[in-house]
Amino acid sequence: MPRHCPETEMQAAELVRAASAARAPLAIEGGGTRRGFGRAGAVSAVVSTAALSGISRYAPGEMVMTARAGTPLAEIEAALDGQRQMLAFEPADHRPVMATTGTPTIGGVFAANVSGPRRLVAGAARDSLLGVRFINGAGEAIKAGGQVMKNVTGLDLVKLMAGSFGTLGLLTEVTFRLLPRPERAETLVLSGLDDAAASSSMAAAMALPVEVSGAAHLPESVRGRFLSGALPEGAATVLRLEGLAASVVLRADKLAAALSPRAPITRLGPEESAVLWREIRDIKPYADGTQKPLWRVSVAPMAGAPLLEALRMEAGVDAFFDWQGGLIFLRMEAEPEAELLRGLIRRFGGGHATLLRASAAARAVTPAFEPQPPALAALSARVKASLDPHGLFNPGRMT
Incomplete structure (x- = not known):
């Protein structure tokens, strides 16, 4: 399969325009470290942001940085270390549990809204994201706030891009807030x-x-x-x-x-x-080299313990808690048991479950992301149609 690594935003836009004209779906990647999330759809080529790299602007006194999407996370953190600053949301490295290689990128972090243990006091990755540049499905370069998109007026494009897993646009640059590193x-x-x-x-x-x-x-x-x-x-x-x-x-x-x-x-x-x-x-206990189904479950903090107790009565499961009990990492011993798990989540007050890892056969038949209520699903479809009208980007990824 062809693999493209545009070095400029203009080159990225040209690639997307050509794909749009040909109605040829694209797989969008940063460093490929979360390859396997969601379902893989049929695509004509891979577009990687790896060559869109480099810190564009860093103002330590303002605690704000702008970087191109393919900038390695390690490069970002090295620059911050020199000024005793940090990313507040503590992004995870998913390579061990996903058994992937590659280099984590800052664009990938925000595209997947990757948020670690400090999230319960500092917010998620999207809460630190101040601005984005991206290529929409028509091959147009968009700066959040600088151009109003038809049918999404009033929606926050910055927040929409965070956690969209590359399904709404190709991120080319991100601007984000920093915090001082604790002594x-x-x-x-x-x-x-x-x-x-x-x-x-x-x-x-x-x-x-x-x-x-x-x-x-x-x-x-x-x-x-x-x-x-x-x-x-x-x-x-x-x-x-x-x-x-x-x-x-x-x-x-x-x-x-x-x-x-x-x-x-x-x-x-x-x-x-x-x-x-x-x-x-980094979910170390489950970086075990297996494909045993691994879930990331978000519920109300006091609901985590009774949810897990009920689940253990029905299925073989191992787990630990983060975020004061509101985040549970669950490893199933056999099948994903999506209907059982999501039914119990509804019983204990609601939340959502994301399938991080499973065999290819299990991922093909298991919805990896929490099904949305009809009204929210309809809104998501309208946003998708406005930003990516031909469904070019990462088809299947958000199911």
Whole structure:
């Protein structure tokens, strides 16, 4: 299959115009690290943004950066490290769990709205995105806010592009907000709590004025797969504090005092904290080289534990929690069990489940993304028709 790597926005627009004229669908890729999300549709060629690379503008004093979509994430983070700044939303590296290669790109991060453990206090990737440039399905270069699109007047094109997985347009440039890098991080580990008690403890921690920036629960089944098995025995409920060094120490003392009646508590310093939260971010327990179905489930934080308990009665499943229990990574032992899982999600108050990984046969028959209610599906179809009228971009990806 032909593979195109345009080096300029003009070249990208010309490629799309030619595909539009020929009604030839295109697969849009950044670094290819999330290849396999959703269903693969029939396409005529692949268009990669890898050559659309480079930081266009970086204003550390304003904490804003503009970069071309194919810029490697590592290049972005290296520049930010030099100014002690960071991407607030902590994007995951999905290569280990997806068994892919390639280089994560900043455009891919925003196209997939990739948001890690800090999302519960700092927002998702889309919340940091300030502006975009992209090529629409007619081969026109669009700057968000600079040109009104027919039939989408009043909609926020920046937010629409984040999480669209390349189905609405070909991103060429992104502008995003930054945050200062914390001076220190520590993690409190509460040992031995079951899922329900862990949810209650995380909720209590978030309610205290100590600015918890990460709250996750690692049941006994996965606890040994983090920090090379160095976490204390028993299920681990982990709470991260970040900021100025003296403030972190004081807040950690206060949090430990408040939670000590609930469970034995140990503390991890900055180095161990950094490793642990990177492993949580990158879903390390399920980077196991298998194609066992892996789900990303988002529900209300207190619904996660009862949902998982009900699911365990019906199917073989392994799991851990992030976002104070509101994000569950579920690995099924056999089939994806999409109808069972989504039915339970509805029973426990609603949410959504995204199939991150499965065999090719399972992905072909399983809706990877949560089916939308009819009214929202109709709106999504109108937006798609306005931005990509011939259905050129990533056909099948959002099903």
